[in-house]
Each structure stands twice: as C-alpha cells, then as structure tokens.
Amino acid sequence: MAEFEQDAAPSPEELRQWRAEFEAAARRPLEQRLKYAFIKTYKPVMDDARFRAFDTTADYRRWCEENLPEWLGYGRV
Amino acid sequence: MARHGVRYLFIGNAGAVLLGFPDTTQVTELFVADEAENCRSLLAAVGELDFQLSASENEQILRGKDFVQLKNGPFDLDLVFAPDGIERFDDAWRRRAVVDRFPVCHMDDIIASKAATNRRKDQESLPRLRAFRDYWLANPPPGQSIGDA
Numbered sequence: 001m002a003e004f005e006q007d008a009a010p011s012p013e014e015l016r017q018w019r020a021e022f023e024a025a026a027r028r029p030l031e032q033r034l035k036y037a038f039i040k041t042y043k044p045v046m047d048d049a050r051f052r053a054f055d056t057t058a059d060y061r062r063w064c065e066e067n068l069p070e071w072l073g074y075g076r077v
Numbered sequence: 078m079a080r081h082g083v084r085y086l087f088i089g090n091a092g093a094v095l096l097g098f099p100d101t102t103q104v105t106e107l108f109v110a111d112e113a114e115n116c117r118s119l120l121a122a123v124g125e126l127d128f129q130l131s132a133s134e135n136e137q138i139l140r141g142k143d144f145v146q147l148k149n150g151p152f153d154l155d156l157v158f159a160p161d162g163i164e165r166f167d168d169a170w171r172r173r174a175v176v177d178r179f180p181v182c183h184m185d186d187i188i189a190s191k192a193a194t195n196r197r198k199d200q201e202s203l204p205r206l207r208a209f210r211d212y213w214l215a216n217p218p219p220g221q222s223i224g225d226a
C-alpha cells in the first residue's frame with residue numbers, strides 16, 4: 001500500500017474544482033442537499049450491533065482500531 | 078430536539094453538510110451537552126424520533142457515557158458528549174451556526190474535531206473541509222447565522 005500523504009495541500013486545479021462544487025451546492029435548497037447527502041451502506045462489524053456506549057471517546061476510538069476492518073478508515077494516522 | 082429543549086449541536090460530516098458542504102455521510106453526529114437534565118430531555122427526544130432504547134440503554138446514557146452509538150432507529154445516530162478537539166460545549170455553542178432551525182458547530186470546530194481525531198478518513202477529507210471553511214466564511218449563505226447575536 002502506498003504511503004498516505006498526510007493532509008497534502010490541494011493543487012490549484014483541485015481548489016478550482018472544489019470551489020465549483022461549493023458554489024453548486026450553495027444553489028441547492030437545504031432539503032435537496034440533505035436528501036442526497038445521507039446514504040446507507042453496510043459497514044462490517046460497525047453495523048452489527050444496535051447500540052454501543054463507551055465511557056470515553058478514547059475508548060471508542062480504541063475499539064474502532066481494534067475491531068473494524070482497516071479499510072473502513074477508522075484507524076488513526 | 079428543540080421542543081424538548083435539548084442542548085445539542087450537529088457535528089462531523091452531517092454538520093458540514095448542513096452548512097453547505099457537498100459530501101455524503103452515513104451517520105448523524107450530535108455533540109450533546111453533558112448535563113443530567115439535558116440527557117433526560119435527549120432521551121425523550123430520541124424516543125419520539127422512533128429510536129428503540131431499552132431501560133438499560135437509557136440508563137447508560139444517563140450515567141454519562143462519552144460516546145453512544147444508536148443503530149436502532151430510522152437513521153444511524155452518534156451521541157458525542159466529549160468530542161476530540163473541543164474543550165467545552167458552551168464554547169462551541171457560542172460559536173455555533175444556525176441553519177434553518179438546526180444548531181450546527183462552526184466549521185472551525187468541525188475541522189478541529191476531525192483534526193484531533195486524526196483517523197485516516199479524516200485526514201483524507203480535511204483539505205476539502207478547510208477549503209470549504211474559507212468559502213463558507215467568504216460567502217455567508219442566506220438563512221444561516223453564525224455565533225451568538
């Protein structure tokens with residue numbers, strides 16, 4: 001796996017593209033933005049319990065690292 | 078939530094989306110003031126939203142867990158009482174944005190929280206979130222207010 005470039009600075013082209021996306025989003029009404037923003041796909045392990053509670057947020061982060069597949073992206077850099 | 082007087086803020090990607098950030102998310106994350114009375118109001122509100130909580134689960138929320146994940150309702154909901162990167166609820170509340178009637182963490186707090194969490198998925202989204210933050214401040218969206226009046 002290639003080394004992940006932490007928080008790499010965006011290129012001018014990326015910034016132009018993003019700005020165009022922000023402007024397009026700003027033209028959409030809130031209801032429409034919400035309708036398309038919330039999606040649901042199954043996440044292994046994460047979605048296999050109906051309720052979880054952790055004493056501390058650090059406990060939750062640790063649980064994610066120890067139990068979730070790495071590819072879900074919940075591991076800390 | 079508002080009807081029950083719950084003190085909460087949208088945070089995470091759901092918060093950013095409310096502010097206008099074009100992205101998708103699978104979970105609604107709420108930063109909730111960690112106060113006993115507020116937790117009781119929260120339980121009443123999530124019950125009305127059709128989340129099915131057992132007595133034991135209610136008790137855990139009232140006992141002051143810092144992070145609660147609900148997947149037993151109409152959508153996935155994370156209740157975060159102590160998010161990474163934000164010291165106090167009241168500070169975030171003073172900085173909040175209001176979108177329609179929804180209270181949302183300021184983009185600076187959403188970014189601070191993700192930066193402090195420092196997961197791979199956060200690192201990947203932070204440059205775009207920072208670019209949006211600059212756009213959002215330079216182009217205040219109609220219908221949104223920022224900070225205490």
